[in-house]
Amino acid sequence: MYAIEKADAAFLLFTKREKERKKKKKKKKVERSIAPEMDNGSPGSEASGLTFMETELTLGLPGVSHCRKSGKKRGFSETVELSLGSSASVLESRDSNCKDDGSGNEIDATSRAPQTKAQVIGWPPVRSFRKTAMKTSKYVKVAVDGAPYLRKLDLETYNSYQQLMSAVNDVFGVFTICNERKLLDSVNGSEYVATYEDKEGDWMLVGDVPWKMFVESCKRLRLMKTLEAIGSGGRMSPNPKWQLLKNA
Amino acid sequence: MFLFDYSEASFAPPMANSHIGCSSREKKVELRFCMDPKRRKVDSLGSTHLSPFPDEVLERVLSLLKAHKDRSTVSLVCRDWYNAERWSRTHVFIGNCYSVSPEIVARRFPKIRSVTLKGKPRFSDFNLVPENWGADIHQWLVVFAKAYPFLEELKLKRMTVSDESLEFLASSFPNFKAISLLSCDGFSTNGLAAIATHCKNLTELDIQENGMEDNGGRWLSCFPESFTSLEVLNFSSQHSDVSFDALERLVTRCKSLKVLKVNKNVNLEQLQRLLVRAPQLTELGTGNFQQELTPHQHAELESAFRNCKNLYTLSGLWEATSLHLPVLYPACGSLTFLNLSYATLQSSDLAKLLAYCPNLRRLWVLDTVEDKGLEAVGSSCPLLEELRVFPAGPFDQDINHGVTESGFVAVSRGCRKLYYVLYFCRQMTNAAVATVVQNCPDFTHFRLCIMNPWQPDHLTGEAMDEAFGAVVKTCTKLQRLSVSGRLTDLTFEYIGKYAKNLETLSVAFAGSSDWGMQCVLAGCPKLRKLEIRDCPFGNKALLSGLEKYESMRSLWMSACNVTLNGCRLLAKEMPRLNVEVMKDDENDESQAGKVYVYRSVAGPRRDAPPFVLTL
Numbered sequence: 001m002y003a004i005e006k007a008d009a010a011f012l013l014f015t016k017r018e019k020e021r022k023k024k025k026k027k028k029k030v031e032r033s034i035a036p037e038m039d040n041g042s043p044g045s046e047a048s049g050l051t052f053m054e055t056e057l058t059l060g061l062p063g064v065s066h067c068r069k070s071g072k073k074r075g076f077s078e079t080v081e082l083s084l085g086s087s088a089s090v091l092e093s094r095d096s097n098c099k100d101d102g103s104g105n106e107i108d109a110t111s112r113a114p115q116t117k118a119q120v121i122g123w124p125p126v127r128s129f130r131k132t133a134m135k136t137s138k139y140v141k142v143a144v145d146g147a148p149y150l151r152k153l154d155l156e157t158y159n160s161y162q163q164l165m166s167a168v169n170d171v172f173g174v175f176t177i178c179n180e181r182k183l184l185d186s187v188n189g190s191e192y193v194a195t196y197e198d199k200e201g202d203w204m205l206v207g208d209v210p211w212k213m214f215v216e217s218c219k220r221l222r223l224m225k226t227l228e229a230i231g232s233g234g235r236m237s238p239n240p241k242w243q244l245l246k247n248a
Numbered sequence: 249m250f251l252f253d254y255s256e257a258s259f260a261p262p263m264a265n266s267h268i269g270c271s272s273r274e275k276k277v278e279l280r281f282c283m284d285p286k287r288r289k290v291d292s293l294g295s296t297h298l299s300p301f302p303d304e305v306l307e308r309v310l311s312l313l314k315a316h317k318d319r320s321t322v323s324l325v326c327r328d329w330y331n332a333e334r335w336s337r338t339h340v341f342i343g344n345c346y347s348v349s350p351e352i353v354a355r356r357f358p359k360i361r362s363v364t365l366k367g368k369p370r371f372s373d374f375n376l377v378p379e380n381w382g383a384d385i386h387q388w389l390v391v392f393a394k395a396y397p398f399l400e401e402l403k404l405k406r407m408t409v410s411d412e413s414l415e416f417l418a419s420s421f422p423n424f425k426a427i428s429l430l431s432c433d434g435f436s437t438n439g440l441a442a443i444a445t446h447c448k449n450l451t452e453l454d455i456q457e458n459g460m461e462d463n464g465g466r467w468l469s470c471f472p473e474s475f476t477s478l479e480v481l482n483f484s485s486q487h488s489d490v491s492f493d494a495l496e497r498l499v500t501r502c503k504s505l506k507v508l509k510v511n512k513n514v515n516l517e518q519l520q521r522l523l524v525r526a527p528q529l530t531e532l533g534t535g536n537f538q539q540e541l542t543p544h545q546h547a548e549l550e551s552a553f554r555n556c557k558n559l560y561t562l563s564g565l566w567e568a569t570s571l572h573l574p575v576l577y578p579a580c581g582s583l584t585f586l587n588l589s590y591a592t593l594q595s596s597d598l599a600k601l602l603a604y605c606p607n608l609r610r611l612w613v614l615d616t617v618e619d620k621g622l623e624a625v626g627s628s629c630p631l632l633e634e635l636r637v638f639p640a641g642p643f644d645q646d647i648n649h650g651v652t653e654s655g656f657v658a659v660s661r662g663c664r665k666l667y668y669v670l671y672f673c674r675q676m677t678n679a680a681v682a683t684v685v686q687n688c689p690d691f692t693h694f695r696l697c698i699m700n701p702w703q704p705d706h707l708t709g710e711a712m713d714e715a716f717g718a719v720v721k722t723c724t725k726l727q728r729l730s731v732s733g734r735l736t737d738l739t740f741e742y743i744g745k746y747a748k749n750l751e752t753l754s755v756a757f758a759g760s761s762d763w764g765m766q767c768v769l770a771g772c773p774k775l776r777k778l779e780i781r782d783c784p785f786g787n788k789a790l791l792s793g794l795e796k797y798e799s800m801r802s803l804w805m806s807a808c809n810v811t812l813n814g815c816r817l818l819a820k821e822m823p824r825l826n827v828e829v830m831k832d833d834e835n836d837e838s839q840a841g842k843v844y845v846y847r848s849v850a851g852p853r854r855d856a857p858p859f860v861l862t863l
Contacts, residue, residue: 095524101322122781123756124373124642124699127431127458131487133512134640136567 138215144172144223145191155215161207165194168223180207182221191224283801303332311336316590321346338362343801345407346826349850350388354395362401363392368755369804369844371779372406373431376806376842380857384408385436386416387855393420401426401452407434414439416711418446426452426480433459437486441467451504452480456675465490471498478502482509484533484564489513500525509533512566516541516549521551532556534564537572537591545574554578563587569723570597580604591640599624600713610634615650615672622655626662634668635659642672642699653680653706660687667725668693675706676733681715695730701757701782704734714737720746727774740764744771751776763788768795779804790843794818797825802846810840817847819863826852827863 110195151171158164161180168183169175175183181194195207199216206214206221264435301309310332313319316339323333339362342348351362367383369376385407392399408431419425424447429435437460441455444467468483468490478498482492492514499505506529508522514535523529543550549572556579569590580586583605584862588598589612597620598613607627613621615637625632637651653676660666666688676698685691696715704711712733720726720742727749731739735758743750744767751774759765765785767790768778779798786809797803797818812829819827826848831843852862 100700120701120782122371122376124639124755125374126639126642126672127373127457128375128459129431130638131642133484133485134592149312248755 012202138218140218140220142168142171142197142221142223146190147172153221155218159212160211164206168194168221172223181205182226191226193226194221196221196225249827255688290459291637293805303328304441306332307336311338314339316341323555327863338557339401340364342366344382344846344848345383345388346850346853347846347848350391352849354391358395360392360396361399362403362797363396363399364403364405365387365407366405367407369433369779369802370406370777370804371781371804378857378859379433381860382408382853382857384410384709384853384855386410386413389413389416389420390856398419398423400424401429403428404432405430408434410434411436411439414697414760415442418442423449423758425449425477426803427453428452428454428456428458428680429458430454436461437463437465437467437488441470442482444468444470445472449474449477450475453478454480454482454507455485455721456482457485460486462487464488468498469494471671473497475492476501476503479504480507481505482533484511486511492518496521496525503528505529507531507561507562510535512536512564512575515539516572517545520545520549520552523549523556527552527555528558529556530558532559532560532563533587534562534566536566537564537568538566541572546572550578552573557582559583561585563590564740565591567591568593568597570820572602572677573597573601576601577604581607583608585610589636592616592640593621594618595621595624599628602628605629606631608632610668611635614638614640616640617651618649619652619655620659622651623658623737624813626658626660629663631665632659632663633665635663635666636668636670637672638670638697639672648674650674653677655681657683657687658685665690667691670695670697672697672699674699675703676712676715677705677707678712678718679705679707680709680780681712682718685719685722689722690725691719692725693728694719694723694726695728695733695754699728699731701732702734705734711736712739713742717742717746718745724749728752731758732756736760740767744768747772749774751775753779755780755783757782759783759785762786762789762792766792769793775799776801776803780808783808784809787808787817790814791818791821794821797845798847802844804842804844805840808843810843811838812840813838815843816863824848827855829861829863830859831861 021049052106068209136156139152140155142151142153152163153167153171155164158167162177165177165183174187175192176186178184178191183192183194184190185192195203196206196214196218199219199221200202203222209217259589269680302577306328307811310319310322310329313322319337334357336359338359339356340353340357340360341364342353344363344365345367346427364386365384365385368381371377372381383406391508393416397420400423402417402424402427407429409429414435417427419442427443427450435458440455443450465486465488469493470837471478479502480624481498486582488509489633490513495514495680497600499508505526508526508529509531510519510522510533512535514522514539516539520745523532547638553575554808559582561577562576562579562583562585565588570586580601581604584607586601586608588603591613593601593616595617601606602624604629608780609631609725611625611629611634613625613636617624618639622637625635637655639650651671651673653673656671656673656676660683662688669691669695671698676696698712705715712731715730715733716729716735716739717738719729724746726747729743729747729750729752731754736758740759741764743753747753747800750772753768753775762785763781765780766789768775769789775796782802783805785805790805790810791804793812812831815827815829819825824847826844826846828844829840830844831839855860
């Protein structure tokens with residue numbers, strides 16, 4: 001399972017837990033738990049109470065972590081949004097985050113599981129337009145053996161092979177997805193394998209390399225019928241290439 | 249008598265003894281005749297006149313006043329002046345569409361030809377305001393259709409505009425000339441088609457950064473062949489293709505076209521053809537700047553740029569690389585505004601380009617240029633007045649590059665005339681900011697965004713209080729300030745103590761207690777807009793500004809510690825304020841999730857959606 005699927009699952013679990021947690025929590029004052037040198041008072045400040053809002057984010061430069069106490073998220077935007085533009089978005093559950101902190105230990109970013117931090121809504125204050133305007137697009141031709149027309153898909157709009165296969169299915173409309181590279185035409189029973197032409201002109205099987213690398217090197221996509229699909233009437237001697245595909 | 253001057257148009261009954269202040273920067277109009285109402289002339293019948301001039305003359309003179317602040321002040325002198333002002337005014341600026349109703353505006357100003365309206369609170373740009381919040385233009389248009397049938401110009405910011413409204417606009421105002429939509433939502437390209445089809449006298453169509461639904465580029469083809477009046481066309485934010493053919497014909501026949509900003513889908517070859525048709529352009533927004541060109545095409549493009557001798561503004565440049573940037577060089581001599589904020593340039597490309605832009609006053613870049621690029625800015629742009637550095641990957645956690653404090657300092661060393669800065673970075677130090685403002689004490693707009701909330705000085709680990717302290721102490725003309733990084737109440741003490749000209753303050757993830765906000769409310773006499781998110785300010789702070797809010801346009805507080813009861817108290821004490829609360833339904837019942845407070849003569853709004861509670 002690719003990182004992004006893990007991310008989706010983790011995120012769903014995270015938000016579900018968050019909702020439950022909030023419902024259970026009673027109103028209580030929360031101590032500010034940020035790191036060290038934070039000032040606590042100034043003339044006139046209310047003593048006990050916190051007055052600070054929480055976030056379950058791990059913010060700060062990589063290697064420095066802050067652990068916020070998981071008090072009630074009073075006064076803080078509870079909606080989180082996945083990091084845009086980064087396909088390696090995995091949400092870390094807040095609990096595991098808090099485990100090793102408090103003392104502000106340096107944690108080697110690379111030794112952690114693939115991670116991202118939950119995003120605060122509306123921060124940094126960059127207009128949504130600017131986010132979408134910067135998106136580049138990578139349109140590639142998609143051919144399916146036997147189909148009369150090619151289609152074009154923007155690879156940049158997807159974050160995973162799974163999403164890509166879904167999109168292919170949406171656009172051609174006849175497939176059942178078997179895995180990240182195999183599709184089945186339920187109507188005529190043909191099986192298709194997804195292949196792509198890379199920058200060097202070689203035809204490769206989809207799914208071997210990390211998604212981003214694939215997007216970068218893919219020039220066009222072709223869904224090839226596998227050997228089994230060349231029905232009982234087929235007389236063509238199988239192309240040796242197909243032999244390989246059969247074992248895919 | 250209480251002076252209630254809001255949304256930059258005065259609605260108060262005139263005061264007898266006020267002075268006229270000429271606040272506008274652009275025009276110092278000296279009103280030599282009667283300024284002091286005490287100097288009255290007694291005529292033969294024994295009655296007094298305030299001025300020796302008949303009303304018509306007064307109106308004529310006042311019609312020369314354009315700045316709305318001047319007009320507001322003028323209208324407060326006495327009743328005669330109030331009337332003369334209202335009869336001579338052709339443009340009205342309404343900074344908060346809910347501060348007044350269209351009926352009140354229409355009643356007071358009978359001769360309006362141009363309206364500027366701003367709607368939602370600024371934080372709606374960052375998704376902090378739910379959809380369907382309001383600020384719908386339609387009712388305004390309905391009233392204007394009756395009151396101002398000769399309306400010519402409409403500029404909207406953060407308003408909700410539907411296609412029906414655009415259609416209504418297009419068919420109700422025969423003289424309509426100019427429409428500008430910035431950060432609006434609710435419409436689609438179908439609405440644009442209506443404008444293109446029906447507005448025979450259109451000179452300006454400026455569509456920027458909106459939440460516009462894109463149903464294709466057919467709208468551009470709706471301009472009739474007989475239509476030639478266009479001077480400004482900006483569709484840079486549209487995603488789908490327009491018919492290039494239609495665009496080329498349009499550009500060809502609109503000989504007065506001065507501003508052309510196309511979208512990403514227009515390639516270099518097409519750009520060249522447009523430029524050849526419109527060398528008179530003063531503002532150009534290119535399309536995509538990456539395309540394989542033959543040497544001949546490259547030369548043609550360069551020649552087209554060379555022929556643009558009047559270019560002051562250049563933008564677009566999506567995906568520009570060192571390959572094609574040189575074609576711009578011949579056109580850069582007259583450039584005063586260069587917007588590279590959609591081009592992921594590296595420092596070397598920027599440096600080379602800037603060498604050709606000696607007259608640059610305003611520069612927007614992405615942080616891909618890094619500190620080295622900013623050093624080039626410092627050395628190549630001595631006349632620079634405004635710099636904005638946007639983050640290329642604001643939400644990418646893995647990025648460690650971008651610009652830092654040293655780039656900021658480098659710019660300030662070379663660009664001593666800087667007065668506007670917007671700087672997104674991932675690290676900053678107190679010392680650097682202090683140096684920057686020492687080099688450039690004339691800042692009027694200082695917006696620093698350290699992208700990780702609560703981040704301290706990255707060298708000393710201290711709070712960033714002294715940085716902003718230095719800003720407010722040194723920059724006495726400061727009007728707008730956005731703070732970030734780890735900040736205690738001390739920052740706000742400094743602001744309250746020193747920032748005497750501050751009008752707009754944006755605060756996020758900062759402060760230690762109510763005291764901080766109290767300092768600002770008590771200390772900044774010119775404060776008009778205060779927007780706060782995620783700070784530990786509660787009811788005590790909110791209520792300390794009771795009288796203050798009537799002299800401000802608005803207050804926004806979200807994810808702070810304000811409760812519903814606090815807001816209710818505010819609403820009760822100050823009936824002329826609208827106190828609106830949006831509750832986050834997941835939260836505590838008593839918490840006020842998002843609070844928006846603003847003065848209004850129109851009373852509580854009648855179009856509030858169910859999630860907005862008006863107290």
